[in-house]
Each structure stands twice: as C-alpha cells, then as structure tokens.
Amino acid sequence: MLKNNALSIKAGSLAMITSVGSMLSGCAGREKPYVERLNIIYIMTDDHAQQMISAYNSKYGHTPNIDRLAEEGVRFTNSFVTNSICGPSRACLLTGKHSHKNGKINNEVAFDGSQQTFPKLLQQGGYQTALIGKWHLESTPTGFDHWEILPGQGDYYNPVFFNDQDTVQRMGYATDIITSLSIEWLEHYDQSKPFSLFIHHKAPHRNWMPNLPDLRVYEDREFDLPENFHDTYEGREAARAAEMRIASNHDMDPLNDLKVYDGTQSSRLRGNYDVGDSLGQYGRMTPEQKAEWNRYYSGVVSDFYARERSGKELAEWKYQRYIKDYLRTCKSVDDNIGILLDYLEESGLLESTIIVYTSDQGFYVGEHGWFDKRFMYEESLRTPLLVRLPDRFSHYRGDVTQLVQNIDHAPTFLELAGVEIPSDIQGQSYLPLLKGENPSTWRKAIYYHYQEYPAEHMVKRHYGIRDQRYKLIHFYQDIDAWEFYDLEKDPAEMHNLIKDPAYQDEIARIKEDLLKLLEQYDDPIRKVFSKDEIMKVVAD
Ligand code: SGN
Ligand code: CA
Numbered sequence: 001m002l003k004n005n006a007l008s009i010k011a012g013s014l015a016m017i018t019s020v021g022s023m024l025s026g027c028a029g030r031e032k033p034y035v036e037r038l039n040i041i042y043i044m045t046d047d048h049a050q051q052m053i054s055a056y057n058s059k060y061g062h063t064p065n066i067d068r069l070a071e072e073g074v075r076f077t078n079s080f081v082t083n084s085i086c087g088p089s090r091a092c093l094l095t096g097k098h099s100h101k102n103g104k105i106n107n108e109v110a111f112d113g114s115q116q117t118f119p120k121l122l123q124q125g126g127y128q129t130a131l132i133g134k135w136h137l138e139s140t141p142t143g144f145d146h147w148e149i150l151p152g153q154g155d156y157y158n159p160v161f162f163n164d165q166d167t168v169q170r171m172g173y174a175t176d177i178i179t180s181l182s183i184e185w186l187e188h189y190d191q192s193k194p195f196s197l198f199i200h201h202k203a204p205h206r207n208w209m210p211n212l213p214d215l216r217v218y219e220d221r222e223f224d225l226p227e228n229f230h231d232t233y234e235g236r237e238a239a240r241a242a243e244m245r246i247a248s249n250h251d252m253d254p255l256n257d258l259k260v261y262d263g264t265q266s267s268r269l270r271g272n273y274d275v276g277d278s279l280g281q282y283g284r285m286t287p288e289q290k291a292e293w294n295r296y297y298s299g300v301v302s303d304f305y306a307r308e309r310s311g312k313e314l315a316e317w318k319y320q321r322y323i324k325d326y327l328r329t330c331k332s333v334d335d336n337i338g339i340l341l342d343y344l345e346e347s348g349l350l351e352s353t354i355i356v357y358t359s360d361q362g363f364y365v366g367e368h369g370w371f372d373k374r375f376m377y378e379e380s381l382r383t384p385l386l387v388r389l390p391d392r393f394s395h396y397r398g399d400v401t402q403l404v405q406n407i408d409h410a411p412t413f414l415e416l417a418g419v420e421i422p423s424d425i426q427g428q429s430y431l432p433l434l435k436g437e438n439p440s441t442w443r444k445a446i447y448y449h450y451q452e453y454p455a456e457h458m459v460k461r462h463y464g465i466r467d468q469r470y471k472l473i474h475f476y477q478d479i480d481a482w483e484f485y486d487l488e489k490d491p492a493e494m495h496n497l498i499k500d501p502a503y504q505d506e507i508a509r510i511k512e513d514l515l516k517l518l519e520q521y522d523d524p525i526r527k528v529f530s531k532d533e534i535m536k537v538v539a540d
Pocket of ligand 2: 047085086205360361
C-alpha cells in the first residue's frame with residue numbers, strides 16, 4: 001500500500017505548510033512551496049544507554065538498524081535529560097517543561113493530563129496522534145487519537161496492554177508486539193492528515209529479559225570492565241550511599257536480575273503464569289517458552305551454584321551476565337527498528353516521515369560499578385538522540401554538538417508541524433540544529449533536577465548545571481554536598497574538585513550561571529537555597 005501525505009494535504013493549509021516546508025528545506029519562498037508536513041515517528045526505549053549503541057560507541061553492542069538512523073540523518077552527541085527517571089522524563093517530553101513546572105517530579109505522583117501537551121497542540125494543528133507501548137505516567141493518556149499502553153512498567157513476556165475500551169493480554173515478546181501494533185496502526189491511519197506516532201518500548205528496562213531467539217547472542221564475548229568498575233566513591237558521599245552496585249546482592253539480585261533461578265526458589269522472577277501473577281517475569285511464560293528459556297539458563301544456573309564465587313570474582317561475573325542480558329534486550333529493539341524501517345520503505349512512508357530515536361534516560365552498564373540511572377553523572381544524564389530525515393534532506397547529516405535536552409522535542413515537533421510554540425514551553429526547537437546552524441541564542445548550559453528520595457536505589461535529591469566543559473551538582477535533603485567536575489580532564493567523574501583552589505574562579509562562575517538558570521526556569525528550589533548559600537565557597 002502506498003501512502004503519501006504530500007498528495008492528500010488540503011489546499012487551505014498551504015500557506016502554513018509552505019512556511020514549515022521552507023523551515024526545514026531551507027528553500028524559502030512562495031515560488032517553490034513545499035506542499036508537505038512531515039509525519040513524525042518518535043521511538044523511545046526505556047533505559048537505553050548511549051554508550052551501548054554502536055553509532056555512539058562500538059566497544060559493546062552491535063545495533064546496525066539504529067546506526068542506520070544516524071547514517072541517514074543526524075547524531076546528537078550532547079543530548080541530555082532534565083531528570084533521569086522514567087515518568088518525569090516522559091512528562092518533560094510531553095510538555096516541553098522541566099519537572100517542577102509540569103508537576104511530575106518523580107515516578108510516584110500522577111501526571112496531570114489536563115495540562116497543555118504538544119500531542120494536544122498537534123491534534124489542534126491537524127495531526128493525528130497515536131501512542132503504543134510504555135506510558136508509566138499514573139494517569140490515562142490525553143492528546144492521542146489512539147493509544148494502547150502497558151500498565152506501569154509492563155512485562156517482557158505475554159504482556160497485558162490496555163486502551164480506553166479494554167484490556168488484552170498479547171502472547172509473545174513486548175518489543176515484537178509493540179512494533180506489530182505500531183505497523184498495524186500505520187496500515188489503517190487516516191491518510192488525509194499527517195501523523196505523529198509514538199513508539200515507546202519497554203526494553204531494555206530491568207530485569208533485562210531477552211527474547212528467546214536472542215538468548216545466546218554475545219555468549220562467547222568477554223566484555224571489558226569499565227575502568228571505574230571498582231570505584232570506591234572517594235569525595236562523592238551521595239554516590240557511596242546509592243544502592244545500585246552490581247557487586248551487591250542486595251542491590252542487584254542474582255535470582256531476579258541475573259536469572260539464576262533453579263525453578264524452586266522463592267524469587268520475584270518466579271510469579272505464576274497459571275494464576276496470572278504479573279510480578280514474576282518467568283512465571284508469565286507459557287510452558288513452551290519456559291522450556292526454551294531453560295535450555296539456555298539451566299547451564300548458567302548450574303554453573304552459578306557449582307562455583308560459589310565471591311568478592312571481586314562474583315562482581316565481575318555478575319557484570320558479564322548483566323551486560324549480556326542487557327545487550328540482548330537491546331538487540332530486540334534494534335531488530336524491530338529494522339522491521340519498522342523495512343515497512344516504512346515498502347509503504348512509501350519513509351520519505352514523508354522524520355524518525356527520532358531516543359531513550360527516556362541513560363543508564364549505567366558497569367560504570368562506577370553500577371546499574372540504574374537517576375544521577376546527574378554522564379552515563380545517566382546523557383540519552384541517545386538520532387534523527388533520520390527523508391533522503392531529500394541528505395544535506396542534513398553528521399553530528400550536532402550543541403547541548404540539547406528532552407524538553408526540546410515538544411517545540412521542535414510543533415515548529416515542524418507549523419503550530420505556534422506556546423511561550424510557556426521551556427525547551428528550544430532543535431530544527432535549526434538539524435540544518436547545521438549555530439544560533440547565538442542556543443543554550444550554553446543545561447539545568448537538571450532529580451527528586452525521588454528516599455526511594456529504590458537511594459539516590460539523594462540533587463540539582464545542577466552542566467556546560468560544554470564543567471559540571472556542578474548540589475546534593476541536598478539529608479545531605480548538603482557540592483560536587484564539581486572538569487569533564488575535559490576527568491570524563492569519568494572520579495575527582496570532585498569542589499575544594500580545589502585551582503578551580504575556585506571557575507566554580508564561582510558556574511554558580512552564577514546556575515543562579516541564572518534557576519531564575520530562568522523558575523524552579524522553587526531557589527526559594528530553599530539563597531544566593532548566598534549557593535555562592536558560599538566549600539572548604540574543609
Ligand atoms: C523498577 C526497577 C528499578 C528502577 C525503577 C524505575 N526495579 O522499580 O530498578 O529504578 O523501576 O525505572 S525492578 O526490580 O522492579 O525492575 S524507570 O525507568 O521506570 O524510571
Ligand atoms: Ca527508564
């Protein structure tokens with residue numbers, strides 16, 4: 001079936017379309033109107049670390065289909081979140097505003113779906129909108145003509161989906177099903193309008209359950225440990241207090257997270273498919289799926305109990321198990337992006353669609369000895385961002401190095417759709433960056449604020465600023481600790497320089513910049529910490 005919005009756009013919207021087309025095409029003027037509004041496909045995975053995508057780092061995973069998006073488009077090398085946790089990140093995407101403005105400051109509170117979001121504005125601008133996959137906002141989606149979502153975190157195997165009509169369990173693997181549902185929607189959408197489709201995968205979220213065909217992928221690889229795997233967190237009190245260490249069996253449970261479950265133990269992994277216990281990922285499987293699963297994992301399980309590893313040896317064994325399962329779940333995402341791209345090509349949609357690939361945040365895959373996210377350190381602050389553009393925009397290729405954040409998608413998509421960007425949106429449209437421009441008004445530093453504490457993983461609340469070279473973080477609540485990093489000299493953030501005399505001028509300068517961002521973004525935390533408190537020099 002061939003689809004082409006360009007042919008079906010109504011004449012009445014031509015003026016607006018002309019201006020939108022010229023924004024992206026760069027070929028201005030009425031004499032050469034671009035009678036088109038691009039479709040938008042926004043693909044977001046859950047916890048996909050930038051460093052695990054081969055387009056960013058070829059040392060670990062192999063992701064040829066995701067890499068293709070980079071080859072046929074633009075790779076953002078400095079793409080960050082505003083609050084490194086799922087629900088808040090999704091709320092920032094929808095509103096184009098920081099967490100303190102959209103109210104979704106942590107995973108617990110419900111997102112207020114009555115507020116302004118860009119999918120609603122796109123609808124008003126004539127787009128049809130659809131959302132498939134993970135949602136995790138604790139309230140019902142608004143602003144989507146069609147939605148089909150996983151409850152909460154959702155399940156890898158035989159997951160339940162629901163929409164405004166009913167709840168259905170679908171047999172199979174989450175990533176495959178989300179792709180099928182997305183393609184099914186593309187088969188039936190209203191071709192008289194452009195569309196915006198949000199594909200939100202569950203993978204590669206914890207507990208990293210690979211798809212059955214991928215159980216043995218990477219089996220013979222021995223991955224290099226990150227250099228700071230055995231970090232002892234000197235000078236970083238909040239990092240030391242966090243409960244996300246691979247080495248700790250309290251933090252990373254071998255049974256649930258690494259699946260060394262022998263079929264009898266009491267484990268969160270187990271659950272029970274027969275009674276519909278959704279907690280146990282293994283318990284959800286059918287007998288056939290379990291048999292296939294066990295053909296691989298029984299070897300892992302027997303080796304684990306035969307060897308009785310401890311200390312460093314156990315930690316390093318856990319890392320190998322963890323990264324392999326993690327990368328296997330990433331492979332299912334990559335394969336499914338290949339399937340989607342093939343479909344878009346065959347249906348003719350590829351050339352009328354902009355495709356964005358990103359994650360709700362980054363992730364630690366052994367750096368600092370950790371898994372999970374939440375911290376403002378690089379691996380979880382960063383998130384992948386690749387934007388594939390139709391072939392006729394082939395002059396927009398390569399890397400964008402400016403600092404972008406997840407609040408920037410909303411204004412970007414609105415500009416692309418020719419819809420006015422409301423003045424209360426805090427992000428900036430990155431369309432000029434896609435065109436290779438370097439606007440003088442582009443931000444010079446990003447602002448970050450994480451506030452889910454006390455909670456799982458025990459990462460203390462913190463806010464901070466990062467520019468192209470330096471990072472300043474203030475951990476607060478049951479702690480009062482400042483950290484400062486020179487990312488050029490210390491990209492792994494092992495040396496907190498907050499008390500280093502050589503950096504005091506730089507620290508004072510970046511604190512001034514932080515105060516400006518606190519005011520610009522109007523974070524109420526600025527009422528808690530006065531200017532004097534923030535500017536105070538930290539000494540022994
Ligand atoms: C679950 C995970 C955590 C994770 C949160 C938030 N535990 O609770 O490790 O930090 O989700 O993740 S699990 O054992 O139940 O998997 S988020 O991506 O949704 O923010
Ligand atoms: Ca996440």
